[in-house]
Amino acid sequence: MNAYNIILFTVLATLGSFSCSQNLDCIVSQFSQLKSVIRSCKYIIVSNLTVPAKTTLELNLLSGTSLVFEGRTTFEYAEWPGPLVKIHGDNVTIKGAPDSVLDGQGALYWDGQGGNGGKRKPKFIRIIATNSNFEKINLINCPVHCVTISHSNNITIRHWNIDVSDGDKNNFTGHNTDGFDVTRVQNAVIDNCTVQNQDDCIAINKGSNIRVSNMYCSGGHGLSLSVGTSNTHFKENVVTNVTFIDSIVHRSANGIHLKTHVDSGLGLISNILYDNIHLTDITNFGINVQQDYSNGSSTGVPKGNIPIVNFTLNNISGNMKSFRESPTLAVKILCGQDGCSDWTWNDVVITDARNASYCNYEPVGFSCK
Numbered sequence: 332m333n334a335y336n337i338i339l340f341t342v343l344a345t346l347g348s349f350s351c352s353q354n355l356d357c358i359v360s361q362f363s364q365l366k367s368v369i370r371s372c373k374y375i376i377v378s379n380l381t382v383p384a385k386t387t388l389e390l391n392l393l394s395g396t397s398l399v400f401e402g403r404t405t406f407e408y409a410e411w412p413g414p415l416v417k418i419h420g421d422n423v424t425i426k427g428a429p430d431s432v433l434d435g436q437g438a439l440y441w442d443g444q445g446g447n448g449g450k451r452k453p454k455f456i457r458i459i460a461t462n463s464n465f466e467k468i469n470l471i472n473c474p475v476h477c478v479t480i481s482h483s484n485n486i487t488i489r490h491w492n493i494d495v496s497d498g499d500k501n502n503f504t505g506h507n508t509d510g511f512d513v514t515r516v517q518n519a520v521i522d523n524c525t526v527q528n529q530d531d532c533i534a535i536n537k538g539s540n541i542r543v544s545n546m547y548c549s550g551g552h553g554l555s556l557s558v559g560t561s562n563t564h565f566k567e568n569v570v571t572n573v574t575f576i577d578s579i580v581h582r583s584a585n586g587i588h589l590k591t592h593v594d595s596g597l598g599l600i601s602n603i604l605y606d607n608i609h610l611t612d613i614t615n616f617g618i619n620v621q622q623d624y625s626n627g628s629s630t631g632v633p634k635g636n637i638p639i640v641n642f643t644l645n646n647i648s649g650n651m652k653s654f655r656e657s658p659t660l661a662v663k664i665l666c667g668q669d670g671c672s673d674w675t676w677n678d679v680v681i682t683d684a685r686n687a688s689y690c691n692y693e694p695v696g697f698s699c700k
């Protein structure tokens with residue numbers, strides 16, 4: 332037991348209802364210990380654990396559990412869909428101890444194809460939770476999508492560091508390494524996280540009342556909404572009441588990206604605010620709103636099946652920087668018929684684009700020159 336453990340156990344033991352203080356049953360350092368610990372303990376330390384290949388670290392926690400990751404949690408290599416970690420719980424708190432890390436060993440998988448082919452790459456973490464907090468988790472080298480949060484209500488994610496920057500070094504072979512994918516989530520806060528990756532920093536697919544603040548995103552595809560599924564129920568394709576505030580997007584393909592899928596059922600994006608977002612060295616589009624997305628690419632033919640209503644931008648600043656001579660547009664707006672209404676954009680200034688902006692709909696307060 333190191334100093335950190337001793338302090339933690341002392342603190343936890345004094346909180347009462349702590350059944351494991353006399354023995355070390357609540358530390359998981361061997362995978363074989365996991366099942367009995369999560370069934371019986373409410374204070375759990377996952378310490379320097381190696382998770383066997385083709386196995387999910389299933390954290391199906393008792394209500395009220397606190398779990399701390401310490402040391403290095405590693406996942407043996409295997410080509411399979413994952414996820415490598417699955418957290419399920421109500422009223423749980425999950426934290427990373429200082430200097431702890433969960434290592435997905437992405438470099439063993441990256442082949443430039445992400446989720447579209449090549450090696451089968453496991454998704455990293457899946458969270459399904461209510462009334463829960465997730466703090467200070469350090470993730471490195473996701474094989475593909477890093478964190479998927481789904482079917483969750485009233486959760487906070489704070490002070491995470493997701494670092495897939497090695498995916499750029501290795502001849503740009505990390506791909507589809509989304510930081511946070513958020514789907515069917517209500518009442519969530521994602522705050523003070525750093526994401527260095529090769530796809531969306533955060534992508535919200537379905538949900539409401541979500542606040543994203545103090546993010547630092549680098550290398551990826553920006554702060555995104557991506558809405559539309561093959562499900563034809565209207566409520567499956569709705570994102571509403573979302574705020575992105577006080578954040579920085581650096582050296583990414585887009586700063587702000589909203590896309591709707593033309594082959595989806597009807598849906599709605601409404602009451603969206605981006606406020607105080609600073610963009611630096613954006614390589615393709617400062618702000619990209621497209622209603623022409625399908626099967627992973629732009630069709631060029633937009634549809635208004637998922638209208639974007641009441642979309643506010645406030646104080647968006649920054650610059651573009653072409654990468655390998657790529658075209659750069661400060662703003663692109665491609666709306667389908669009746670797809671866009673009630674947009675107000677104030678103080679949107681993005682400099683150094685090579686190409687003129689393009690807009691087939693013009694927000695109040697913004698001139699698309």
Ligand SMILES: *[C@@H]1O[C@H](CO)[C@@H](O)[C@H](O)[C@H]1NC(C)=O
Nearest residue numbers: 373394395396397421422423
């Ligand atoms: C949540 O868990 C904490 C810690 O175990 C406990 O004190 C509290 O009563 C729980 N809250 C609810 C609403 O269950």
Ligand SMILES: *[C@@H]1O[C@H](CO)[C@@H](O)[C@H](O)[C@H]1NC(C)=O
Nearest residue numbers: 333335378379401402403428
């Ligand atoms: C994890 O393992 C490393 C290497 O064996 C060791 O140096 C470190 O102290 C361990 N960390 C914890 C928190 O036990």
Ligand SMILES: *[C@@H]1O[C@H](CO)[C@@H](O)[C@H](O)[C@H]1NC(C)=O
Nearest residue numbers: 422461462463464485486487
């Ligand atoms: C939200 O979760 C927190 C625990 O993280 C809890 O204290 C609070 O009561 C929950 N709010 C609602 C409305 O359930």
Ligand SMILES: *[C@@H]1O[C@H](CO)[C@@H](O)[C@H](O)[C@H]1NC(C)=O
Nearest residue numbers: 438497499500501502503504
């Ligand atoms: C990157 O690609 C070049 C040329 O294909 C190759 O020589 C080099 O070894 C590669 N570097 C890495 C880190 O894979």
Ligand SMILES: *[C@@H]1O[C@H](CO)[C@@H](O)[C@H](O)[C@H]1NC(C)=O
Nearest residue numbers: 490523524525544545546547
């Ligand atoms: C998160 O908070 C810490 C401490 O306040 C601060 O140093 C850091 O810059 C913040 N990170 C982001 C991405 O805002």
Ligand SMILES: *[C@@H]1O[C@H](CO)[C@@H](O)[C@H](O)[C@H]1NC(C)=O
Nearest residue numbers: 517538539540571572573602
């Ligand atoms: C969105 O916010 C509005 C205004 O605050 C509120 O009336 C509405 O219930 C919210 N929508 C959802 C789906 O929570």
Ligand SMILES: *[C@@H]1O[C@H](CO)[C@@H](O)[C@H](O)[C@H]1NC(C)=O
Nearest residue numbers: 572601602603604641642643
């Ligand atoms: C528009 O969205 C904002 C949040 O961005 C919200 O405060 C406001 O109530 C919404 N307006 C309407 C008419 O729903």
Ligand SMILES: *[C@@H]1O[C@H](CO)[C@@H](O)[C@H](O)[C@H]1NC(C)=O
Nearest residue numbers: 577606607608609646647648
């Ligand atoms: C605009 O956003 C920047 C961050 O990008 C911030 O420093 C500045 O204070 C904001 N200005 C206002 C008037 O809120």
Ligand SMILES: *[C@@H]1O[C@H](CO)[C@@H](O)[C@H](O)[C@H]1NC(C)=O
Nearest residue numbers: 592593594624625626627630
């Ligand atoms: C997308 O792909 C699906 C399945 O391959 C196909 O049925 C559909 O027509 C495609 N949609 C478009 C707009 O190309």
Ligand SMILES: *[C@@H]1O[C@H](CO)[C@@H](O)[C@H](O)[C@H]1NC(C)=O
Nearest residue numbers: 657658659660685686687689
């Ligand atoms: C950007 O401008 C270049 C010429 O300056 C042009 O060849 C290219 O088609 C433009 N691309 C877009 C997307 O506007």
